[in-house]
Amino acid sequence: MPMTFFLPVSTYPDPTPTAGLLRAVDMAASLGGEVTALVHEVDIEEVRSAFAHMLIDVSAMIAAAEARSHAAAAELTAELEHLARRFRIPLTVRRARTRPDAAAALVASEARTFDCSLLMPARASDDQAAVAEAVLFQSGGPAWVFPDGEATAHLESAAVAWDGGRAAARAVRDAMPMLETVGHVTILCATDDKTIGPTSVGHLQDQLRHHGIDAEARLFTRAEQPVGAALQQAAIESGAGLMVMGAYGHSRVREFILGGATRGVLDDRRLPVFMSH
Numbered sequence: 001m002p003m004t005f006f007l008p009v010s011t012y013p014d015p016t017p018t019a020g021l022l023r024a025v026d027m028a029a030s031l032g033g034e035v036t037a038l039v040h041e042v043d044i045e046e047v048r049s050a051f052a053h054m055l056i057d058v059s060a061m062i063a064a065a066e067a068r069s070h071a072a073a074a075e076l077t078a079e080l081e082h083l084a085r086r087f088r089i090p091l092t093v094r095r096a097r098t099r100p101d102a103a104a105a106l107v108a109s110e111a112r113t114f115d116c117s118l119l120m121p122a123r124a125s126d127d128q129a130a131v132a133e134a135v136l137f138q139s140g141g142p143a144w145v146f147p148d149g150e151a152t153a154h155l156e157s158a159a160v161a162w163d164g165g166r167a168a169a170r171a172v173r174d175a176m177p178m179l180e181t182v183g184h185v186t187i188l189c190a191t192d193d194k195t196i197g198p199t200s201v202g203h204l205q206d207q208l209r210h211h212g213i214d215a216e217a218r219l220f221t222r223a224e225q226p227v228g229a230a231l232q233q234a235a236i237e238s239g240a241g242l243m244v245m246g247a248y249g250h251s252r253v254r255e256f257i258l259g260g261a262t263r264g265v266l267d268d269r270r271l272p273v274f275m276s277h
Helices: 018-030 050-055 058-087 100-111 126-138 166-179 200-210 227-237 260-267
Strands: 004-010 034-042 091-098 116-119 143-145 157-161 184-190 215-220 242-246 249-251 256-258 273-276
Touching: 004 018, 004 058, 004 100, 004 126, 018 034, 018 058, 018 116, 034 058, 034 100, 058 091, 091 100, 100 126, 116 126, 126 143, 126 260, 157 166, 157 227, 166 200, 166 242, 166 273, 184 200, 184 227, 200 215, 215 227, 227 242, 227 260, 242 260, 260 273
Parallel strands: 004 034, 004 116, 034 091, 116 143, 157 184, 157 242, 184 215, 242 273
Antiparallel strands: 143 273, 249 256
């Protein structure tokens, strides 16, 4: 049976980048899957303030914003249908309309009944970042996170970011069907980021070998670089067209804090990254 991929599409305030859509549909087709896209339109609540209406035409501003969202939804749907025909992949498009602050919870909930999600949040878009984080940490499944600009992308070689932790182990397990299809795998360990047990890498190589995957290990130091940037740079230098890594975060009283590598990769994506929590 083909894999089922869930692709959330934003229309407001920043539309999902079309370059990311291209990479997402290409990846889903390469892995023999089918895509269901959820195109989210914004529903802005009317401001109930006579004073505000005296200063500006709030109703007109809301109507204009919703019209832009609706137009973007039509354009992005047309682009998705074009890409589906180009890559000959089954596509289903759903529409949803909610308040902006309800989008992340809605998308995370919808993602729970698919094998994997496809994410491409626009740079500097807090709304799309919130949706991506909700899918990663609340959907219960893995996700591909794609760059929204030029980047390396191919299935010939993959890198695995490994620190011996739970999230990294979960990511490797979830990515195993994909890793079995690539020609070469490199295990990346940043030795100056976290202490990695001396047998941990060898055990991972044994696990991969059990699935017919010969993997070489590359140990490196990140020096002054943020760990997310250093891992991606090491992956690219190894010839990888994608990277597998665990998504790490922990909650505090009223906020969710991402781990350094997770935050760094989400903020500055240089190649497609398969992430799992």
